[in-house]
Amino acid sequence: MKIDGIPFKQTGYFSKIMCDYLEESEALKPFYNRFPAFENFEAQIIEKQKNFPKSSRVILSEALDQQYTGIDASEATKSNIHSLKEENTFTVVTGHQLNLFTGPLYFLYKIIATINLTTALKAKHTGLNFVPVYWMATEDHDFEEINYFNLNGKKIQWNKEASGGVGRLDTHGLELLSETLAAELGGSKNAEYLKTLFTNAYLNHANLTEATRFLANELFKDYGLVIIDGDDVALKRLLIPYVKSDLLEEKSFKAVTKSIEALTALPENYGVQVNPREINYFYLVDGVRERIIEQHGAYFVNDTKISFTKDEVLRELENHPERFSPNVVCRPLYQEVILPNLCYIGGGGELAYWLELKAYFDAVGVTFPMLLLRNSALLITGKQGEKIAKLDLKISDLFLKQNSFINKRIRAISNIDIDFSPQKELLKVQFEALYDLATQTDETFLGAVKAQEVKQIKGLEHLEKRLLKAQKRKLKDHVIRITEIQNDLFPNKSLQERQQNFSQFYLEYGDKLIPALVENLKPLSKDFEILMF
Known part of the structure; x- marks a missing residue:
């Protein structure tokens, strides 16, 4: 392997x-x-x-x-x-x-x-x-x-x-x-x-x-x-004391809410993963798993007719702790x-x-x-490995979004240079001289120079895209082959491990797989x- x-x-x-x-x-x-x-x-x-x-x-x-x-x-x-x-x-x-x-x-x-x-x-x-x-x-x-x-x-x-x-x-x-x-x-x-x-x-x-x-x-x-x-x-x-603190004090809600506030205050903008509720337990019996909600000192099971007073819910917890099911929090x-x-x-x-x-x-x-x-992990079969080698692909490139993957590959194998970066750099040098001229004559001319530079750069980018598109057509067979291998390894444009079942690989490798x-x-x-x- x-x-x-x-x-x-x-x-x-x-x-x-x-x-x-x-x-x-x-x-x-x-x-x-x-x-x-x-x-x-x-x-x-x-x-x-x-x-x-x-x-x-x-x-x-x-x-x-x-x-x-x-x-x-x-x-x-x-x-x-x-x-x-x-x-x-x-x-x-x-x-x-x-x-x-x-x-x-x-x-x-x-x-x-x-x-x-x-x-x-x-x-x-x-x-x-x-x-x-x-x-x-x-x-x-x-x-x-x-x-x-x-x-x-x-x-x-x-x-x-x-x-x-x-x-x-x-x-x-x-x-x-x-x-x-x-x-x-x-x-x-x-x-x-x-x-x-x-x-x-x-x-x-x-x-x-x-x-x-x-x-x-x-x-x-x-x-x-x-x-x-x-x-x-x-x-x-063993969970009874913690359920009780949730029912009576909303302990998980208060603590997790503070954590979320601290996380979301960070400049990295991570966002909220799960939001806690005031009570983070469900009531669980056969056929029912619904949220427990406290209102004015009484406890209700959402979307049911089940309700408890404070004393009743604590007694239920002591007698039937299995009926209290924690949520994701x-x-x-x-x-x-x-x-x-x-x-x-x-x-x-x-x-x-x-x-x-x-x-x-x-x-x-x-x-x-x-x-x-x-x-x-990404599991690659022998046949898939042979295709990757024959197409001279880098494994890391297969993780790219498909359009980026194709574009990068076409640029790599094309017999002409599709990258117009040198032309863009040359254009920027030429416009630097125009900027100097503008500042020496009339500064209001700067806006016109800048607009023309943007237009020229966009023109080169447009030509670059058209050339890339033309090369894709010319190298259509190669595009089809690399797309097929990527789709095979990343079904539904997602990670293999999130889409496929182990049985697909067990069919090929049997008891050697695990x-x-x-x-x-x-x-x-x-x-x-x-x-x-």
């Missing part, structure tokens, strides 16, 4: 706030705890160790034992779950929605980044254990975001009426989709494995939580991955309350909103984790990786 890398900033696909974060901008340092560098983990370990009670470890390990009932967990995973009871064990976490059949390819990259970082930390900190954790977003209710995946340019979609937390959705109706998938995959050995994997995950499990747990376990159990479901009574009980806190976690690994959008949360963590006395941008990614995606990398099989 050939490996290359491009700095995230140079890809053009990552936000300014993420690029600045990766460069450890001084402006952003107040909004996170420690930057994810190996030399910073020791201090993070000490802080978390002091701030995470032994009793929470026991509850966590027992809850995971219960969640893994009936799951064919590997010895490595069982050992990791058991080790969470020990005070020398810490986690590295990534979270993701319950996307059908893993959804976009970067689902794999998130988990692999988590696995690889724990492996690296074990090598550097003898006597300590580090456990990779995948947090299933079982309580999310946006079914439209997770009910499909893309294969061979086609959208494989699960059409179903859905409401409430997606993890509780039954898997009825996926039989038909299984048939659609089977027809699309074909009959190869690798295709047969994928069909069996889908069937065992979705047709042999009652709900989406169980199906996703089975699927992720099958793909990553050899690496000791621990999969956690936050929709759990015992774990939610408070879910990160829930994760850090129940896990001995050091680092959260997420995408650029996720980490951008995490940067709004540190003040809230400080206000409630919970250690803020390190924030690590997940690995990103080990190859584990071997070649490096933890703490600041580069967008290029992997050529």
Whole structure:
């Protein structure tokens, strides 16, 4: 496998706030705890160790034992779950929605980044254990975001009426989709494995939580991955004090609002990622996940007839903490309350909103984790690599917007010079003499000289564009070939990892795919990786 890398900033696909974060901008340092560098983990370990009670470890390990009932967990995973009871064990976490059949390819990259970082930390900190954790977003209710995946340019979609937390959705109706998938995959050995994997995950499990747990376990159990479901009574009980502070004091709203004000006051104009509400919890029961709203001392569940007095809502929280579901503002806190976690690994959008949360963590006395941008990669097959070599293309140029990519390529291979920069410079020199003349005679003449210069420059630019357009026509076949390879690697003019499903690559590489990614995606990398099989 050939490996290359491009700095995230140079890809053009990552936000300014993420690029600045990766460069450890001084402006952003107040909004996170420690930057994810190996030399910073020791201090993070000490802080978390002091701030995470032994009793929470026991509850966590027992809850995971219960969640893994009936799951064919590997010895490595069982050992990791058991080790969470020990005070020398810490986690590295990534979270993701319950996307059908893993959804976009970067689902794999998130988990692999988590696995690889724990492996690296074990090598550097003898006597300590580090456990990779995948947090299933079982309580999310946006079914439209997770009910499909893309294969061979086609959208494989699960059409179903859905409401409430997606993890509780039954898997009825996926039989038909299984048939659609089977027809699309074909009959190869690798295709047969994928069909069996889908069937065992979705047709042999009652709900989406169980199906996703089975699927992720099958793909990553050899690496000791621990999969956690936050929709759990015992774990939610640990969250009760924080829910109470939200209901009665609007603590998350006040702290996050101040953070947002500080972030948006920066000259970099980062903008707001998520806006907090006065209460950042939903009420969750089967088929319902709706916002809790306080009005004049009473608590209402939005778009329902459910309501509570202050005493009633506190009693409901004590008796049924599982019915209180954190939104995007408070879910990160829930994760850090129940896990001995050091680092959260997420995408650029996720980490951008995490940067709004540190003040809230400080206000409630919970250690803020390190924030690590997940690995990103472009996978290039052997055939695609041959085409790129034959066309003599630079990989970095493929990341350009298509029009810029074509223009740059045409300029590079054209047998005539399309760049009129020398002519423009010569024109500017000539006009400098006219400016001198104008100042010596009549200064009102300066405006006319300037207008003529602008007109002449625009004329050259117009001719340059016409010449470029003519060369595109002349080199039409080359334009078609380079456009095809770019479209193949960047489907829908987007990153491959955001569009394609892992199954498309598993068809070609089979059980070598995940080990190859584990071997070649490096933890703490600041580069967008290029992997050529």
